[in-house]
Amino acid sequence: MELTNIGTVRDILGRHGFNFSKGLGQNFIINPDICPKIAENGNAKKGYGVLEIGTGIGVLTKELALRADRVAAVEIDTRLLPILDETLADFDNVKIYNEDVMKADLRGIIEKEFAGLRCAVCANLPYYITSPVIMLLLESRLPIDSITVMVQKEAAQRLCAAVGTRESGAITVGVNYYGTVKQLFGVSRGSFMPSPNVDSAVIRIDLNKKSELTEEQEKFFFRVVKAGFSQRRKTMANSIASLMGIGKSAVYSVLSELGLPEAARIEQLSMEQLMKFSVMLMEQTKE
Template sequence: MNLTNIGTVKDILSRHGFSFSKGLGQNFIINPDICPKIAENGNACEGFGVLEIGTGIGVLTAELAKRADKVVAVEIDERLLPILAETLADFDNVKIINEDVMKCDLHRLIDEEFAGLHVAVCANLPYYITSPIIMMLLESRIPIDSITVMVQKEAAQRLCAKVGSRESGAITVGVNYYGTVKNLFGVSRGSFMPAPNVDSAVIRIDLSKEKRLDEDSEKFFFKVVKAGFSQRRKTLANSLSSVMGISKEKVYSALKVQGLPEATRIEQLDMDKLIAVSAELMKQ
Protein backbone atom coordinates (compact mmCIF):
# COMPACT_ATOMS: atom_id res chain seq x y z
CA MET A 1 0.00 0.00 0.00
CA ASN A 2 1.51 3.32 -1.10
CA LEU A 3 0.73 5.67 1.79
CA THR A 4 2.28 8.70 0.09
CA ASN A 5 0.09 8.45 -3.01
CA ILE A 6 -2.57 11.18 -2.80
CA GLY A 7 -5.23 8.99 -4.47
CA THR A 8 -4.56 6.12 -2.04
CA VAL A 9 -4.61 8.45 0.96
CA LYS A 10 -7.88 10.11 -0.13
CA ASP A 11 -9.45 6.69 -0.71
CA ILE A 12 -8.46 5.41 2.77
CA LEU A 13 -9.64 8.58 4.49
CA SER A 14 -12.98 8.70 2.67
CA ARG A 15 -13.69 5.00 3.32
CA HIS A 16 -13.20 5.63 7.03
CA GLY A 17 -15.08 8.96 6.99
CA PHE A 18 -11.99 10.77 8.28
CA SER A 19 -11.61 14.57 8.13
CA PHE A 20 -8.51 16.52 9.20
CA SER A 21 -8.54 18.18 12.63
CA LYS A 22 -7.11 21.70 12.72
CA GLY A 23 -7.15 21.54 16.50
CA LEU A 24 -4.76 18.57 16.44
CA GLY A 25 -2.53 20.19 13.82
CA GLN A 26 -2.89 17.26 11.41
CA ASN A 27 -0.77 17.43 8.24
CA PHE A 28 0.02 14.03 6.73
CA ILE A 29 3.28 13.45 4.83
CA ILE A 30 2.84 12.67 1.12
CA ASN A 31 6.43 13.18 -0.06
CA PRO A 32 7.82 9.61 -0.43
CA ASP A 33 11.42 10.65 0.31
CA ILE A 34 10.83 12.14 3.76
CA CYS A 35 9.90 9.25 6.07
CA PRO A 36 12.70 6.89 4.96
CA LYS A 37 15.17 9.74 5.66
CA ILE A 38 13.69 10.38 9.13
CA ALA A 39 13.88 6.65 9.93
CA GLU A 40 17.49 6.35 8.67
CA ASN A 41 18.58 9.41 10.68
CA GLY A 42 16.49 8.57 13.73
CA ASN A 43 18.16 5.41 15.08
CA ALA A 44 15.48 3.11 13.61
CA CYS A 45 17.72 0.06 13.38
CA GLU A 46 18.49 -3.35 14.86
CA GLY A 47 18.71 -3.30 18.66
CA PHE A 48 16.45 -0.24 18.91
CA GLY A 49 12.85 0.28 19.89
CA VAL A 50 11.26 3.46 18.55
CA LEU A 51 8.67 5.56 20.34
CA GLU A 52 6.67 7.49 17.76
CA ILE A 53 4.49 10.44 18.77
CA GLY A 54 1.50 10.91 16.47
CA THR A 55 1.06 8.51 13.57
CA GLY A 56 -1.02 10.18 10.87
CA ILE A 57 -2.05 7.24 8.70
CA GLY A 58 1.17 5.39 9.49
CA VAL A 59 3.58 6.56 6.77
CA LEU A 60 6.50 7.13 9.16
CA THR A 61 5.37 4.26 11.42
CA ALA A 62 5.80 1.79 8.53
CA GLU A 63 9.31 3.05 7.70
CA LEU A 64 10.33 2.80 11.36
CA ALA A 65 8.87 -0.72 11.63
CA LYS A 66 10.87 -1.89 8.58
CA ARG A 67 14.11 -1.00 10.36
CA ALA A 68 13.68 -1.11 14.17
CA ASP A 69 13.02 -4.14 16.37
CA LYS A 70 9.80 -2.61 17.71
CA VAL A 71 7.71 0.54 17.28
CA VAL A 72 5.27 1.86 19.87
CA ALA A 73 3.25 4.80 18.59
CA VAL A 74 1.25 7.08 20.89
CA GLU A 75 -1.67 8.59 18.95
CA ILE A 76 -4.25 10.89 20.55
CA ASP A 77 -6.88 10.72 17.76
CA GLU A 78 -8.97 7.54 18.16
CA ARG A 79 -10.47 8.09 14.70
CA LEU A 80 -7.13 6.98 13.24
CA LEU A 81 -7.12 3.57 14.97
CA PRO A 82 -9.21 1.68 12.34
CA ILE A 83 -7.15 3.33 9.57
CA LEU A 84 -3.89 2.23 11.19
CA ALA A 85 -5.24 -1.31 11.66
CA GLU A 86 -5.52 -1.38 7.85
CA THR A 87 -2.35 0.51 6.82
CA LEU A 88 -0.04 -1.28 9.27
CA ALA A 89 -1.60 -4.75 9.00
CA ASP A 90 1.64 -6.21 7.56
CA PHE A 91 3.74 -5.31 10.61
CA ASP A 92 3.75 -7.48 13.73
CA ASN A 93 6.29 -5.28 15.55
CA VAL A 94 4.02 -2.22 15.88
CA LYS A 95 1.81 -1.31 18.83
CA ILE A 96 -0.52 1.72 18.82
CA ILE A 97 -1.46 3.33 22.13
CA ASN A 98 -4.44 5.72 22.01
CA GLU A 99 -3.34 8.35 24.53
CA ASP A 100 -2.16 11.93 24.89
CA VAL A 101 1.65 11.68 25.09
CA MET A 102 1.70 14.64 27.53
CA LYS A 103 -0.30 12.55 30.02
CA CYS A 104 1.39 9.21 29.32
CA ASP A 105 3.65 7.45 31.87
CA LEU A 106 6.59 7.14 29.48
CA HIS A 107 8.92 5.58 32.07
CA ARG A 108 6.48 2.72 32.54
CA LEU A 109 5.80 2.45 28.80
CA ILE A 110 9.53 2.14 28.02
CA ASP A 111 10.06 -0.41 30.82
CA GLU A 112 7.17 -2.55 29.61
CA GLU A 113 7.56 -2.27 25.84
CA PHE A 114 11.30 -1.90 25.17
CA ALA A 115 13.04 -4.19 27.69
CA GLY A 116 16.58 -4.95 26.50
CA LEU A 117 16.49 -2.39 23.68
CA HIS A 118 18.00 1.03 23.14
CA VAL A 119 15.19 3.56 22.63
CA ALA A 120 14.81 6.45 20.18
CA VAL A 121 11.95 8.91 19.70
CA CYS A 122 10.79 9.83 16.18
CA ALA A 123 7.88 12.09 15.29
CA ASN A 124 6.26 14.51 12.89
CA LEU A 125 5.16 16.93 15.63
CA PRO A 126 2.12 19.23 15.43
CA TYR A 127 3.45 22.78 15.32
CA TYR A 128 1.31 24.06 18.19
CA ILE A 129 2.80 21.68 20.77
CA THR A 130 6.40 21.23 19.54
CA SER A 131 8.22 22.91 22.44
CA PRO A 132 6.11 21.39 25.27
CA ILE A 133 6.60 17.86 23.88
CA ILE A 134 10.36 18.27 23.38
CA MET A 135 10.84 19.76 26.86
CA MET A 136 8.64 17.07 28.44
CA LEU A 137 10.79 14.35 26.82
CA LEU A 138 14.00 16.01 28.03
CA GLU A 139 12.88 16.97 31.54
CA SER A 140 11.32 13.58 32.29
CA ARG A 141 14.75 11.98 31.75
CA ILE A 142 13.26 8.89 30.18
CA PRO A 143 16.00 6.48 29.04
CA ILE A 144 16.26 7.43 25.36
CA ASP A 145 19.28 7.87 23.08
CA SER A 146 17.90 10.40 20.62
CA ILE A 147 14.90 12.49 19.59
CA THR A 148 14.41 12.97 15.83
CA VAL A 149 11.49 15.23 15.00
CA MET A 150 10.00 17.26 12.19
CA VAL A 151 9.13 20.77 13.33
CA GLN A 152 8.29 24.13 11.80
CA LYS A 153 11.34 25.64 10.05
CA GLU A 154 11.46 28.64 12.41
CA ALA A 155 11.29 26.34 15.44
CA ALA A 156 14.18 24.30 14.02
CA GLN A 157 16.25 27.47 13.63
CA ARG A 158 15.63 28.41 17.26
CA LEU A 159 16.28 24.88 18.54
CA CYS A 160 19.55 24.68 16.62
CA ALA A 161 20.71 28.24 17.37
CA LYS A 162 23.89 28.84 19.35
CA VAL A 163 23.28 29.49 23.04
CA GLY A 164 24.34 33.11 23.52
CA SER A 165 23.08 34.30 20.12
CA ARG A 166 20.09 36.53 19.32
CA GLU A 167 18.27 33.57 17.73
CA SER A 168 18.43 31.53 20.94
CA GLY A 169 15.56 31.12 23.39
CA ALA A 170 14.69 29.15 26.53
CA ILE A 171 14.10 26.04 24.38
CA THR A 172 17.59 26.43 22.84
CA VAL A 173 19.13 26.40 26.31
CA GLY A 174 16.98 23.43 27.35
CA VAL A 175 17.95 21.31 24.36
CA ASN A 176 21.66 22.14 24.70
CA TYR A 177 21.58 21.47 28.43
CA TYR A 178 20.32 17.92 27.92
CA GLY A 179 22.21 17.03 24.74
CA THR A 180 23.43 18.17 21.34
CA VAL A 181 21.14 19.20 18.49
CA LYS A 182 21.58 19.13 14.73
CA ASN A 183 19.43 20.44 11.86
CA LEU A 184 19.29 17.47 9.44
CA PHE A 185 17.27 18.62 6.42
CA GLY A 186 14.48 20.92 5.29
CA VAL A 187 10.99 19.81 4.20
CA SER A 188 8.86 21.99 1.92
CA ARG A 189 5.21 22.72 2.72
CA GLY A 190 4.15 20.85 -0.43
CA SER A 191 5.29 17.59 1.20
CA PHE A 192 2.09 17.49 3.28
CA MET A 193 -1.63 17.02 2.88
CA PRO A 194 -3.18 19.42 3.62
CA ALA A 195 -0.23 21.74 2.93
CA PRO A 196 0.58 24.01 5.91
CA ASN A 197 1.45 27.69 5.42
CA VAL A 198 5.08 27.17 6.48
CA ASP A 199 8.04 24.97 5.65
CA SER A 200 9.43 22.39 8.07
CA ALA A 201 12.76 20.87 9.05
CA VAL A 202 13.91 17.64 10.67
CA ILE A 203 16.20 17.95 13.69
CA ARG A 204 17.90 15.37 15.88
CA ILE A 205 18.81 15.71 19.56
CA ASP A 206 21.38 13.23 20.91
CA LEU A 207 20.96 13.02 24.66
CA SER A 208 23.89 13.20 27.05
CA LYS A 209 24.21 10.59 29.79
CA GLU A 210 26.02 13.12 32.02
CA LYS A 211 24.14 15.31 34.50
CA ARG A 212 25.53 18.85 34.57
CA LEU A 213 23.91 19.94 37.85
CA ASP A 214 22.33 18.38 40.92
CA GLU A 215 18.54 18.45 41.15
CA ASP A 216 18.13 21.68 43.17
CA SER A 217 20.70 23.59 41.09
CA GLU A 218 19.03 22.37 37.91
CA LYS A 219 15.58 23.53 39.05
CA PHE A 220 16.96 26.95 39.96
CA PHE A 221 18.90 27.17 36.68
CA PHE A 222 15.75 26.62 34.60
CA LYS A 223 13.81 29.16 36.68
CA VAL A 224 16.52 31.70 35.81
CA VAL A 225 16.42 30.70 32.13
CA LYS A 226 12.62 30.93 31.89
CA ALA A 227 12.51 34.23 33.76
CA GLY A 228 15.29 35.74 31.69
CA PHE A 229 13.81 34.75 28.35
CA SER A 230 10.27 35.75 29.35
CA GLN A 231 11.57 39.35 29.13
CA ARG A 232 14.52 38.78 26.83
CA ARG A 233 14.90 42.39 25.69
CA LYS A 234 15.36 43.59 29.27
CA THR A 235 18.65 43.29 31.11
CA LEU A 236 19.06 40.09 33.14
CA ALA A 237 18.90 42.15 36.34
CA ASN A 238 15.56 43.71 35.35
CA SER A 239 13.96 40.45 34.20
CA LEU A 240 15.08 38.41 37.24
CA SER A 241 14.04 41.11 39.69
CA SER A 242 10.56 41.46 38.15
CA VAL A 243 9.88 37.73 37.59
CA MET A 244 11.79 36.02 40.43
CA GLY A 245 12.07 38.87 42.93
CA ILE A 246 15.88 38.66 43.01
CA SER A 247 17.37 42.06 43.83
CA LYS A 248 19.21 43.80 41.00
CA GLU A 249 22.26 44.19 43.27
CA LYS A 250 22.50 40.40 43.63
CA VAL A 251 22.31 39.96 39.86
CA TYR A 252 24.94 42.68 39.31
CA SER A 253 27.17 40.93 41.85
CA ALA A 254 26.76 37.51 40.13
CA LEU A 255 27.52 39.07 36.73
CA LYS A 256 30.57 40.86 38.12
CA VAL A 257 32.07 37.57 39.37
CA GLN A 258 31.93 36.37 35.74
CA GLY A 259 33.43 39.61 34.44
CA LEU A 260 30.14 40.64 32.82
CA PRO A 261 28.62 44.16 32.63
CA GLU A 262 25.47 45.10 34.55
CA ALA A 263 23.57 45.66 31.27
CA THR A 264 23.99 42.00 30.19
CA ARG A 265 20.87 40.38 28.67
CA ILE A 266 20.23 36.63 28.96
CA GLU A 267 20.53 36.04 25.21
CA GLN A 268 24.17 37.22 25.41
CA LEU A 269 25.22 34.40 27.77
CA ASP A 270 26.58 31.11 26.48
CA MET A 271 25.81 27.88 28.34
CA ASP A 272 28.86 27.96 30.65
CA LYS A 273 28.25 31.60 31.64
CA LEU A 274 24.54 30.93 32.19
CA ILE A 275 25.30 28.01 34.50
CA ALA A 276 27.98 30.02 36.33
CA VAL A 277 25.73 33.08 36.87
CA SER A 278 22.87 30.83 38.05
CA ALA A 279 25.20 29.04 40.51
CA GLU A 280 26.40 32.41 41.84
CA LEU A 281 22.80 33.61 42.34
CA MET A 282 21.86 30.38 44.08
CA LYS A 283 24.84 30.76 46.45
CA GLN A 284 23.62 34.23 47.42
Protein backbone atom coordinates in the same frame (compact mmCIF):
# COMPACT_ATOMS: atom_id res chain seq x y z
CA MET B 1 -0.34 0.11 0.20
CA GLU B 2 1.42 3.34 -0.77
CA LEU B 3 0.57 5.70 2.08
CA THR B 4 2.13 8.76 0.43
CA ASN B 5 0.00 8.47 -2.72
CA ILE B 6 -2.59 11.27 -2.65
CA GLY B 7 -5.25 9.07 -4.24
CA THR B 8 -4.66 6.31 -1.70
CA VAL B 9 -4.72 8.76 1.19
CA ARG B 10 -7.98 10.32 0.02
CA ASP B 11 -9.52 6.87 -0.44
CA ILE B 12 -8.55 5.75 3.08
CA LEU B 13 -9.68 8.96 4.74
CA GLY B 14 -12.92 9.02 2.73
CA ARG B 15 -13.86 5.45 3.63
CA HIS B 16 -13.33 6.21 7.31
CA GLY B 17 -15.08 9.60 7.18
CA PHE B 18 -11.96 11.34 8.44
CA ASN B 19 -11.55 15.14 8.32
CA PHE B 20 -8.35 16.94 9.24
CA SER B 21 -8.30 18.66 12.63
CA LYS B 22 -6.76 22.15 12.71
CA GLY B 23 -6.82 21.97 16.49
CA LEU B 24 -4.49 18.95 16.42
CA GLY B 25 -2.27 20.50 13.77
CA GLN B 26 -2.72 17.56 11.41
CA ASN B 27 -0.66 17.63 8.21
CA PHE B 28 0.04 14.19 6.76
CA ILE B 29 3.25 13.49 4.83
CA ILE B 30 2.79 12.72 1.13
CA ASN B 31 6.41 13.06 -0.02
CA PRO B 32 7.67 9.45 -0.28
CA ASP B 33 11.30 10.43 0.38
CA ILE B 34 10.80 11.99 3.81
CA CYS B 35 9.86 9.18 6.21
CA PRO B 36 12.56 6.73 5.07
CA LYS B 37 15.15 9.48 5.70
CA ILE B 38 13.72 10.21 9.16
CA ALA B 39 13.81 6.51 10.04
CA GLU B 40 17.35 6.04 8.71
CA ASN B 41 18.61 9.08 10.65
CA GLY B 42 16.57 8.34 13.76
CA ASN B 43 18.12 5.11 15.06
CA ALA B 44 15.32 2.95 13.65
CA LYS B 45 17.42 -0.21 13.42
CA LYS B 46 17.97 -3.63 14.95
CA GLY B 47 18.46 -3.56 18.68
CA TYR B 48 16.23 -0.49 19.05
CA GLY B 49 12.68 0.24 20.03
CA VAL B 50 11.31 3.49 18.63
CA LEU B 51 8.78 5.68 20.41
CA GLU B 52 6.74 7.63 17.87
CA ILE B 53 4.65 10.65 18.84
CA GLY B 54 1.67 11.23 16.55
CA THR B 55 1.11 8.68 13.81
CA GLY B 56 -1.02 10.34 11.14
CA ILE B 57 -2.14 7.43 8.99
CA GLY B 58 1.06 5.53 9.73
CA VAL B 59 3.46 6.71 7.02
CA LEU B 60 6.42 7.14 9.38
CA THR B 61 5.22 4.32 11.64
CA LYS B 62 5.54 1.89 8.73
CA GLU B 63 9.11 2.96 7.95
CA LEU B 64 10.09 2.67 11.60
CA ALA B 65 8.52 -0.79 11.88
CA LEU B 66 10.43 -1.99 8.81
CA ARG B 67 13.74 -1.17 10.50
CA ALA B 68 13.42 -1.28 14.29
CA ASP B 69 12.64 -4.27 16.49
CA ARG B 70 9.62 -2.59 18.09
CA VAL B 71 7.58 0.59 17.63
CA ALA B 72 5.32 2.12 20.27
CA ALA B 73 3.31 5.06 18.97
CA VAL B 74 1.35 7.55 21.05
CA GLU B 75 -1.60 9.00 19.12
CA ILE B 76 -4.23 11.24 20.71
CA ASP B 77 -6.82 11.13 17.89
CA THR B 78 -9.17 8.19 18.40
CA ARG B 79 -10.52 8.62 14.84
CA LEU B 80 -7.18 7.39 13.46
CA LEU B 81 -7.26 4.02 15.23
CA PRO B 82 -9.39 2.15 12.66
CA ILE B 83 -7.28 3.70 9.88
CA LEU B 84 -4.09 2.48 11.55
CA ASP B 85 -5.59 -0.99 11.96
CA GLU B 86 -5.81 -1.04 8.17
CA THR B 87 -2.56 0.67 7.18
CA LEU B 88 -0.38 -1.22 9.70
CA ALA B 89 -2.12 -4.60 9.40
CA ASP B 90 1.07 -6.26 8.09
CA PHE B 91 3.16 -5.34 11.16
CA ASP B 92 3.16 -7.31 14.40
CA ASN B 93 5.88 -5.18 16.03
CA VAL B 94 3.77 -2.02 16.45
CA LYS B 95 1.68 -1.02 19.46
CA ILE B 96 -0.54 2.09 19.35
CA TYR B 97 -1.30 3.95 22.57
CA ASN B 98 -4.37 6.17 22.22
CA GLU B 99 -3.20 8.81 24.69
CA ASP B 100 -2.14 12.43 25.07
CA VAL B 101 1.67 12.38 25.03
CA MET B 102 1.79 15.15 27.63
CA LYS B 103 -0.10 12.93 30.09
CA ALA B 104 1.06 9.46 29.06
CA ASP B 105 3.36 7.31 31.19
CA LEU B 106 6.19 7.33 28.65
CA ARG B 107 8.66 5.66 30.99
CA GLY B 108 6.16 2.86 31.60
CA ILE B 109 5.56 2.44 27.86
CA ILE B 110 9.29 2.25 27.17
CA GLU B 111 9.89 -0.29 29.94
CA LYS B 112 6.97 -2.46 28.79
CA GLU B 113 7.55 -2.35 25.04
CA PHE B 114 11.32 -2.08 24.75
CA ALA B 115 12.71 -4.46 27.39
CA GLY B 116 16.26 -5.38 26.40
CA LEU B 117 16.33 -2.78 23.62
CA ARG B 118 17.85 0.68 23.30
CA CYS B 119 15.32 3.42 22.69
CA ALA B 120 14.98 6.34 20.28
CA VAL B 121 12.18 8.84 19.60
CA CYS B 122 10.98 9.78 16.11
CA ALA B 123 8.09 12.10 15.33
CA ASN B 124 6.47 14.52 12.94
CA LEU B 125 5.43 16.98 15.63
CA PRO B 126 2.46 19.34 15.28
CA TYR B 127 3.83 22.86 15.34
CA TYR B 128 1.76 24.01 18.31
CA ILE B 129 3.22 21.39 20.66
CA THR B 130 6.85 21.21 19.52
CA SER B 131 8.55 22.89 22.49
CA PRO B 132 6.39 21.29 25.22
CA VAL B 133 6.97 17.78 23.83
CA ILE B 134 10.71 18.23 23.39
CA MET B 135 11.12 19.68 26.90
CA LEU B 136 8.95 16.88 28.34
CA LEU B 137 11.22 14.28 26.75
CA LEU B 138 14.37 16.05 27.95
CA GLU B 139 13.26 16.86 31.49
CA SER B 140 11.82 13.39 32.08
CA ARG B 141 15.32 11.94 31.61
CA LEU B 142 13.87 8.93 29.82
CA PRO B 143 16.27 6.16 28.78
CA ILE B 144 16.47 7.33 25.16
CA ASP B 145 19.51 7.80 22.93
CA SER B 146 18.13 10.31 20.45
CA ILE B 147 15.14 12.43 19.48
CA THR B 148 14.63 12.87 15.73
CA VAL B 149 11.72 15.17 14.93
CA MET B 150 10.27 17.19 12.09
CA VAL B 151 9.39 20.70 13.22
CA GLN B 152 8.57 24.07 11.71
CA LYS B 153 11.64 25.54 9.97
CA GLU B 154 11.70 28.54 12.31
CA ALA B 155 11.60 26.22 15.34
CA ALA B 156 14.45 24.18 13.88
CA GLN B 157 16.55 27.33 13.50
CA ARG B 158 15.93 28.24 17.13
CA LEU B 159 16.64 24.73 18.37
CA CYS B 160 19.89 24.57 16.43
CA ALA B 161 21.03 28.12 17.21
CA ALA B 162 24.14 28.73 19.30
CA VAL B 163 23.44 29.64 22.92
CA GLY B 164 24.37 33.29 23.38
CA THR B 165 22.97 34.49 20.05
CA ARG B 166 19.79 36.43 19.26
CA GLU B 167 18.31 33.36 17.57
CA SER B 168 18.50 31.31 20.76
CA GLY B 169 15.67 30.79 23.24
CA ALA B 170 14.83 28.82 26.38
CA ILE B 171 14.35 25.67 24.27
CA THR B 172 17.86 26.17 22.78
CA VAL B 173 19.35 26.22 26.25
CA GLY B 174 17.34 23.16 27.28
CA VAL B 175 18.46 21.13 24.29
CA ASN B 176 22.11 22.09 24.78
CA TYR B 177 21.96 21.27 28.48
CA TYR B 178 20.77 17.72 27.88
CA GLY B 179 22.49 16.90 24.59
CA THR B 180 23.68 18.04 21.19
CA VAL B 181 21.46 19.03 18.29
CA LYS B 182 21.87 19.32 14.55
CA GLN B 183 19.60 20.01 11.59
CA LEU B 184 19.46 17.09 9.16
CA PHE B 185 17.44 18.32 6.17
CA GLY B 186 14.67 20.68 5.11
CA VAL B 187 11.13 19.68 4.12
CA SER B 188 9.04 21.87 1.83
CA ARG B 189 5.41 22.70 2.65
CA GLY B 190 4.32 20.83 -0.47
CA SER B 191 5.38 17.57 1.18
CA PHE B 192 2.20 17.58 3.28
CA MET B 193 -1.54 17.15 2.91
CA PRO B 194 -3.02 19.60 3.58
CA SER B 195 -0.10 21.90 2.83
CA PRO B 196 0.84 24.15 5.80
CA ASN B 197 1.80 27.79 5.36
CA VAL B 198 5.42 27.20 6.37
CA ASP B 199 8.31 24.90 5.53
CA SER B 200 9.69 22.32 7.94
CA ALA B 201 13.00 20.76 8.89
CA VAL B 202 14.13 17.54 10.55
CA ILE B 203 16.48 17.79 13.52
CA ARG B 204 18.17 15.23 15.71
CA ILE B 205 19.05 15.61 19.39
CA ASP B 206 21.59 13.15 20.78
CA LEU B 207 21.19 12.79 24.52
CA ASN B 208 24.77 12.12 25.46
CA LYS B 209 25.41 14.62 28.24
CA LYS B 210 25.52 13.93 31.95
CA SER B 211 24.22 16.67 34.21
CA GLU B 212 26.86 19.07 35.46
CA LEU B 213 24.54 20.42 38.14
CA THR B 214 22.96 18.92 41.23
CA GLU B 215 19.19 18.40 41.12
CA GLU B 216 18.67 21.57 43.19
CA GLN B 217 21.01 23.59 40.97
CA GLU B 218 19.34 22.26 37.83
CA LYS B 219 15.87 23.31 38.97
CA PHE B 220 17.13 26.79 39.81
CA PHE B 221 19.01 26.99 36.49
CA PHE B 222 15.85 26.35 34.48
CA ARG B 223 13.88 28.83 36.58
CA VAL B 224 16.49 31.45 35.63
CA VAL B 225 16.36 30.44 31.97
CA LYS B 226 12.57 30.54 31.79
CA ALA B 227 12.40 33.87 33.61
CA GLY B 228 15.03 35.46 31.41
CA PHE B 229 13.68 34.29 28.09
CA SER B 230 10.04 34.99 28.93
CA GLN B 231 10.99 38.66 29.11
CA ARG B 232 13.99 38.60 26.79
CA ARG B 233 13.73 42.29 25.88
CA LYS B 234 14.37 43.19 29.49
CA THR B 235 17.74 43.01 31.20
CA MET B 236 18.42 39.90 33.26
CA ALA B 237 18.22 41.97 36.44
CA ASN B 238 14.73 43.21 35.56
CA SER B 239 13.31 39.88 34.37
CA ILE B 240 14.72 37.86 37.26
CA ALA B 241 13.63 40.46 39.80
CA SER B 242 10.07 40.57 38.47
CA LEU B 243 9.55 36.83 37.90
CA MET B 244 11.72 35.23 40.58
CA GLY B 245 11.51 37.86 43.30
CA ILE B 246 15.28 38.15 43.60
CA GLY B 247 16.72 41.59 44.27
CA LYS B 248 18.50 43.33 41.41
CA SER B 249 21.54 43.93 43.62
CA ALA B 250 22.14 40.17 43.85
CA VAL B 251 21.92 39.86 40.05
CA TYR B 252 24.28 42.83 39.55
CA SER B 253 26.77 41.31 41.98
CA VAL B 254 26.92 37.98 40.11
CA LEU B 255 27.11 39.67 36.71
CA SER B 256 30.01 41.77 37.97
CA GLU B 257 31.88 38.69 39.23
CA LEU B 258 31.49 37.15 35.79
CA GLY B 259 32.74 40.32 34.09
CA LEU B 260 29.33 41.02 32.51
CA PRO B 261 27.55 44.41 32.32
CA GLU B 262 24.56 45.22 34.51
CA ALA B 263 22.46 45.66 31.36
CA ALA B 264 23.18 42.12 30.14
CA ARG B 265 20.29 40.24 28.53
CA ILE B 266 20.01 36.50 28.90
CA GLU B 267 20.38 35.86 25.16
CA GLN B 268 23.90 37.30 25.33
CA LEU B 269 25.27 34.69 27.74
CA SER B 270 26.98 31.51 26.60
CA MET B 271 25.97 28.15 28.04
CA GLU B 272 28.95 28.18 30.40
CA GLN B 273 28.17 31.73 31.57
CA LEU B 274 24.51 30.89 32.12
CA MET B 275 25.35 27.89 34.27
CA LYS B 276 27.94 29.80 36.31
CA PHE B 277 25.53 32.71 36.73
CA SER B 278 22.76 30.42 37.94
CA VAL B 279 24.91 28.54 40.45
CA MET B 280 26.37 31.77 41.85
CA LEU B 281 22.97 33.46 42.06
CA MET B 282 21.51 30.49 43.92
CA GLU B 283 24.32 30.72 46.45
CA GLN B 284 23.69 34.46 46.81
CA THR B 285 20.01 33.88 47.62
CA LYS B 286 20.95 31.38 50.35
CA GLU B 287 23.12 33.87 52.22
